Amino acid sequence: MTSDEVLQVFRESGALLEGHFLLSSGRHSGQYLQCARVLMDPRRAAMLAEALAGSLPEPVRQTIDKVVSPAMGGVIIGHEMGRALGKEAVFLERPTGRFELRRGFTIEPGERILMVEDVVTTGLSSREAIAAVREAGGEVVAEAALVDRTGGSVDLGVPFHPLVAIHFPTYAEGEVPDALAAMPLTKPGSRAGAA
Template sequence: MTRDEVLDVFRSCDALLEGHFILSSGLRSPVFLQKNRVFMFPAKAEKLCKALAEKIRAEGFGDVSQVVSPALGGIIPGYETARHLGVPAIFTERVNGVFELRRSFSVEPGEKVIIVEDIVSTGLSIRECIDCVKALGADVVAAACIVDRSAGEADIGVPLVALTEFKVPAYAPDALPPELEAIPPVKPGSRGL
């Protein structure tokens, strides 16, 4: 899928929002991709995740035994992408602020896995998920996401396969441009829940 095709899916679900948003990282942005507005439509989620699975294979990372995703945002794209890769999907959860595998989920030492996330801005959730899985001995061959908001700038420590890149400005709360400062901020993300 092209960048425009991916963004058109978001637009068709009223999921490409403009305003003043507090991102999970704490940074502020005039644009927010409300992926849950997309994921509430199974056919649209399938379209994006099938294309992501195809891109994962095309880039040489399809030979994995599991998809691991960070909760909460990565659960649906992780599951749907795993379905198209033909492997199980599991997810990490925060326990006292640190990602862990729970619910009888496990990875084996040396097992090849891929991390699948919804949207990458700074890469923090993916890095924390990678740390969790690597600490258990698994081999994280790559990570993947629907949208890379950093346009390749986020360093996650493994190759990142993005269905598309969509560079959106992000600002520290004390360095807002006047037009953003004039709008009350909204925090639509899930980190901290």
């Protein structure tokens, strides 16, 4: 799928929103990609996962032992990527603010992991999830995401393979433009306390 085709899927599903949003990163934006909305149709989720899996370099696909994703946003696309790649898919949770494996999920020492996210905005959640996998004994060989909101500027410390890279401006609390600040603020994300 081309970048335009991917964004068209988001538009058609009502997942590309305009307004004033407080992102999980704590930054403000005039645009928000609600991946849960685009992924609520299992056929659409499978199609996007197949496209994302197909975009991975062959050496990455061949070395993956397991797919891991951070909850909440990465759970559906992580599961679909596991299906597309024929690998087990597990997820990390933050019951106390730090990512950890629960529900009997394990990572074996040296297991090669593909980290999967829905949207990467600053990379903070991804880096925290990668650190949790390393603490559990796994080796993150790459990260894949539906959307890279940084437009290609993020460094996750591992190879990063987004299906589409876009750049919607984001703003720190004291830098929000007046026109955006005048709009009602919405917190659409899943992280407690931020969005």
